[in-house]
Amino acid sequence: MSSVVEGLYRQLGLTDEEFERILGVLGREPSRAELAMYSLMWSEHCSYKSSKVHLRRLPSQGARVLQGPGENAGVVDLGDGVAAVFKIESHNHPSFVEPFQGAATGVGGIIRDILAMGARPAASLNSLRFGDPAEPLQRRLLEGVVAGIGHYGNCVGVATVGGEVSFDPCYAGNPLVNALTVGFMPAERLLTGRAEQPGDLAVLMGAKTGRDGIGGASVLASASFEEGDDAKRPNVQVGDPFQEKLLIEACLELGERRLLRGLQDLGAAGISCAVAEVAARAGMGMEVDLDAVPLREPSMEAWEVLVSESQERMLALVAPDRLDDVLEVCRRWGILANVLGEMTEGGIVRVGFRGEVVAEVPAASLADDGPVYSRPLVRPDPPAAGALAEVPLDAEVAEAVLALAADPTCASKRWVWEQYDRFVGHGTVAGPGSDAAVLRVPGSGRAVALATDGNGRYTALDPAAGAALAVAEAARNVACTGAQPIAVTNCLNFASPERPEVMGSFAAAVDGMAAACQALGLPVTGGNVSFYNESSGRPIHPTPIVGVLGLLEDAAAAVPSAFPRPGLDVWLLGETRVELGGSAWQRLTTGHLKGRPPALDLAAEAALHRLLVTLATRRLLAAAHDLSDGGLALAIVEATVATGVGATITLPPGVPPLAALVSESASRVLLAVPPASAEELATLAAEAGVPATRLGTTGGDRLVVPGLLDLPVSRLRGTYEAALPRALGELA
Amino acid sequence: MRIGVVTFPGSCDDRDAGAAVASMGGDPVALWHGDGDLRGVDAVVLPGGFSYGDYLRCGAIARFSPVMGAVAGFARSGGPVLGICNGFQVLCEAGLLPGALLRNAGLRFVCREVEVTVESTTTAWTSACTAGGSLTIPVKHGEGRYVHDDPAALAAAGQVVFRYAPGHNPNGSLADIAGVRNPAGNVVGLMPHPEHAVDPLLGPTGGRTLFESVLTARV
Numbered sequence: 001m002s003s004v005v006e007g008l009y010r011q012l013g014l015t016d017e018e019f020e021r022i023l024g025v026l027g028r029e030p031s032r033a034e035l036a037m038y039s040l041m042w043s044e045h046c047s048y049k050s051s052k053v054h055l056r057r058l059p060s061q062g063a064r065v066l067q068g069p070g071e072n073a074g075v076v077d078l079g080d081g082v083a084a085v086f087k088i089e090s091h092n093h094p095s096f097v098e099p100f101q102g103a104a105t106g107v108g109g110i111i112r113d114i115l116a117m118g119a120r121p122a123a124s125l126n127s128l129r130f131g132d133p134a135e136p137l138q139r140r141l142l143e144g145v146v147a148g149i150g151h152y153g154n155c156v157g158v159a160t161v162g163g164e165v166s167f168d169p170c171y172a173g174n175p176l177v178n179a180l181t182v183g184f185m186p187a188e189r190l191l192t193g194r195a196e197q198p199g200d201l202a203v204l205m206g207a208k209t210g211r212d213g214i215g216g217a218s219v220l221a222s223a224s225f226e227e228g229d230d231a232k233r234p235n236v237q238v239g240d241p242f243q244e245k246l247l248i249e250a251c252l253e254l255g256e257r258r259l260l261r262g263l264q265d266l267g268a269a270g271i272s273c274a275v276a277e278v279a280a281r282a283g284m285g286m287e288v289d290l291d292a293v294p295l296r297e298p299s300m301e302a303w304e305v306l307v308s309e310s311q312e313r314m315l316a317l318v319a320p321d322r323l324d325d326v327l328e329v330c331r332r333w334g335i336l337a338n339v340l341g342e343m344t345e346g347g348i349v350r351v352g353f354r355g356e357v358v359a360e361v362p363a364a365s366l367a368d369d370g371p372v373y374s375r376p377l378v379r380p381d382p383p384a385a386g387a388l389a390e391v392p393l394d395a396e397v398a399e400a401v402l403a404l405a406a407d408p409t410c411a412s413k414r415w416v417w418e419q420y421d422r423f424v425g426h427g428t429v430a431g432p433g434s435d436a437a438v439l440r441v442p443g444s445g446r447a448v449a450l451a452t453d454g455n456g457r458y459t460a461l462d463p464a465a466g467a468a469l470a471v472a473e474a475a476r477n478v479a480c481t482g483a484q485p486i487a488v489t490n491c492l493n494f495a496s497p498e499r500p501e502v503m504g505s506f507a508a509a510v511d512g513m514a515a516a517c518q519a520l521g522l523p524v525t526g527g528n529v530s531f532y533n534e535s536s537g538r539p540i541h542p543t544p545i546v547g548v549l550g551l552l553e554d555a556a557a558a559v560p561s562a563f564p565r566p567g568l569d570v571w572l573l574g575e576t577r578v579e580l581g582g583s584a585w586q587r588l589t590t591g592h593l594k595g596r597p598p599a600l601d602l603a604a605e606a607a608l609h610r611l612l613v614t615l616a617t618r619r620l621l622a623a624a625h626d627l628s629d630g631g632l633a634l635a636i637v638e639a640t641v642a643t644g645v646g647a648t649i650t651l652p653p654g655v656p657p658l659a660a661l662v663s664e665s666a667s668r669v670l671l672a673v674p675p676a677s678a679e680e681l682a683t684l685a686a687e688a689g690v691p692a693t694r695l696g697t698t699g700g701d702r703l704v705v706p707g708l709l710d711l712p713v714s715r716l717r718g719t720y721e722a723a724l725p726r727a728l729g730e731l732a
Numbered sequence: 733m734r735i736g737v738v739t740f741p742g743s744c745d746d747r748d749a750g751a752a753v754a755s756m757g758g759d760p761v762a763l764w765h766g767d768g769d770l771r772g773v774d775a776v777v778l779p780g781g782f783s784y785g786d787y788l789r790c791g792a793i794a795r796f797s798p799v800m801g802a803v804a805g806f807a808r809s810g811g812p813v814l815g816i817c818n819g820f821q822v823l824c825e826a827g828l829l830p831g832a833l834l835r836n837a838g839l840r841f842v843c844r845e846v847e848v849t850v851e852s853t854t855t856a857w858t859s860a861c862t863a864g865g866s867l868t869i870p871v872k873h874g875e876g877r878y879v880h881d882d883p884a885a886l887a888a889a890g891q892v893v894f895r896y897a898p899g900h901n902p903n904g905s906l907a908d909i910a911g912v913r914n915p916a917g918n919v920v921g922l923m924p925h926p927e928h929a930v931d932p933l934l935g936p937t938g939g940r941t942l943f944e945s946v947l948t949a950r951v
Binding site: 241246 | 747785872
């Protein structure tokens with residue numbers, strides 16, 4: 001074996017066993033180009049080699065599922081011939097190394113996944129985690145990530161309509177940047193990245209290929225951070241949203257004119273991955289001519305061209321008699337398009353470059369037959385039944401409410417979302433600040449609701465329970481708008497899979513998520529696993545982020561999350577217990593993480609969602625707001641400050657007053673209903689077996705709990721809105 | 733009435749503008765940046781977005797596109813032209829409107845609903861508005877700080893069409909100017925996005941009267 005090859009494979013992140021496996025597949029020593037292809041395709045990021053055996057336990061079937069996991073994105077049927085395409089992905093490590101470009105290209109990548117299915121990308125949500133925003137490094141990361149997300153989304157004309165941001169020291173050395181995009185399309189125009197016909201052409205569209213992002217999926221995404229990792233900056237891709245905008249319009253026109261057989265985006269592992277996947281999905285091969293790739297730097301070598309992660313590129317599969325039309329559309333939109341290869345029978349990808357065959361490998365060996373690991377795992381012990389949260393409950397109620405409103409994690413994220421265009425696409429019925437984003441489905445009176453959620457503190461205490469709570473909360477947020485939750489996408493952010501305790505918490509989280517999805521009738525249509533989220537040996541909390549998509553039959557019936565007017569009855573659905581393990585109040589008052597996360601009765605949660613949809617369909621709800629972080633205290637603050645409509649309420653009975661406000665018991669929703677509807681509400685709730693308690697009425701300009709709390713809404717709003725800018729040092 | 737909506741490479745709000753025109757009873761006509769032909773439209777909208785990527789200076793390249801030659805001729809002959817956000821920037825770059833738009837004072841992109849007051853109703857795009865009335869319309873831009881050598885003279889000439897209401901100036905624009913007109917009043921540019929404010933399901937509807945103005949005008 002040449003010492004060059006031997007040195008190279010380790011540098012590329014392959015293990016000795018994986019290298020042996022390549023020798024076995026090829027029956028010879030791999031070329032440099034082949035080695036680069038395998039190292040990327042068999043990386044954790046591309047191959048899911050540590051997670052595959054677990055992800056199979058997630059339910060993925062459902063009546064509305066048109067496309068489950070395995071394609072560029074999941075697709076669900078919305079009725080009336082319209083489909084929604086959606087998926088969430090992480091760009092955590094690039095965003096730490098270079099926040100602006102890392103986050104921007106994360107958005108660009110997920111948008112291309114949606115586009116690859118033939119859909120017009122309509123809107124994005126982002127789930128972000130950082131350390132303490134008052135620290136200069138965290139501030140720089142937050143500013144860079146938010147600016148990058150905004151820059152890319154705003155320039156390509158895809159609205160950014162929601163998501164969440166929270167802060168915890170565990171993310172200080174490894175922030176999380178998860179981006180979800182949804183798109184819409186006529187269901188019959190669904191495209192897949194499958195190359196079924198020999199002789200079909202693979203056309204490379206979009207940007208030139210350069211040396212940026214080489215090894216992004218392997219050395220960057222599939223390894224932990226160590227000190228001095230600034231050197232990985234060249235592994236981060238650089239985005240050009242203008243190019244992407246043109247690519248979107250060109251691809252949509254090609255789809256609309258039915259000039260394509262298939263479409264595939266170029267993301268991690270670049271040309272290697274796109275070629276291997278389109279061929280392997282159909283059991284085909286491809287004759288690839290790398291000389292057809294327009295290069296930014298003519299000195300690039302074959303392996304660099306094959307694995308470059310240069311952005312804004314797509315691979316179109318085209319019948320030969322449509323090629324001229326395809327090239328003409330690309331020319332009109334001003335984007336490059338070149339025939340990269342031709343589909344062949346036999347399953348072999350053969351790559352020619354400057355007169356030589358630089359790679360000749362079975363497509364399936366790259367895309368499907370990579371290593372699969374059942375890594376050693378140590379399942380976490382769930383917290384003991386008697387584990388205590390150890391939270392003092394002696395604070396003044398008013399002080400507690402103000403303290404929660406002033407906490408950057410709980411407080412308004414206006415500072416973030418005012419940097420995003422939420423209007424473009426004339427479909428945003430409810431945007432940031434709502435429980436869930438509500439988007440009108442183009443060409444239809446329907447709407448979808450989308451929410452992302454995930455509480456790392458709960459998952460740290462009990463991975464299975466925390467993951468189930470994330471599914472429940474995201475679905476509850478969606479149901480609060482009146483939408484029926486129908487499908488899930490997930491992004492599983494964990495530390496190194498090589499640690500048995502991390503793998504154990506991963507396995508437990510998948511189990512918890514699977515149980516919740518089953519109970520709530522939610523298939524998982526796709527998503528992403530992000531491992532190695534640790535820095536200098538310090539792991540993040542296990543953080544599964546769940547995106548739930550719901551369907552509203554009538555967009556005009558969407559229920560807002562804030563009190564719209566005075567004179568409404570305020571009700572609480574669900575039962576309040578003293579549950580403070582992992583709570584925001586525990587974090588604020590003690591700084592520790594102890595006890596058990598809130599109990600979750602999945603049958604009760606499902607009944608709650610059904611009830612919410614029924615109430616909304618009968619137009620009984622004037623507002624509905626989920627209770628989660630910060631409990632009833634934060635929910636009622638949010639319901640009042642958004643519109644300035646105050647309320648006078650009593651607290652739910654049976655628990656001490658402060659606990660009633662800050663407990664985070666699951667499966668609860670705050671409602672505002674016209675008094676005339678109260679009786680019907682009570683009857684329907686009783687039939688559904690959901691506890692319903694009348695708390696009071698909306699009105700005035702103060703939030704009042706007689707004898708305990710009396711604060712002007714304007715003061716609450718000031719506190720709630722100022723918290724994040726103040727933490728960032730922008731307000732005194 | 734046929735209202736042309738120009739698509740430059742990088743335009744983002746062209747579909748929104750077309751939809752707004754259609755929802756108000758007009759007939760939207762797609763115009764392409766590379767064509768010097770306005771297809772016989774009765775009015776032209778230059779939409780928001782990032783024409784040609786706006787990598788040089790906002791609107792600086794778009795003004796040289798073939799369609800802008802035709803738009804300039806159309807404007808000179810009195811045809812109604814509305815520039816929204818990037819379209820406003822293009823009109824300033826093309827010399828069809830006075831002043832220029834610079835980076836926001838806060839140095840960040842700002843997306844929010846703002847209140848503007850109507851200062852001039854003698855334009856093709858505000859004739860149906862109430863003078864001094866206020867409209868709620870969203871802004872979303874990174875480079876919307878309006879500057880002019882002599883804003884007082886501009887106002888005296890009646891060329892200030894919209895001002896941000898007190899406390900609503902999102903970008904540090906001089907004299908709170910949100911929109912201006914040419915001396916004849918057929919060409920108007922503004923940073924707020926009236927096309928995003930026509931449908932009550934999606935929020936405030938302050939943009940409707942702009943489209944009503946041109947749609948009810950005598951042609």
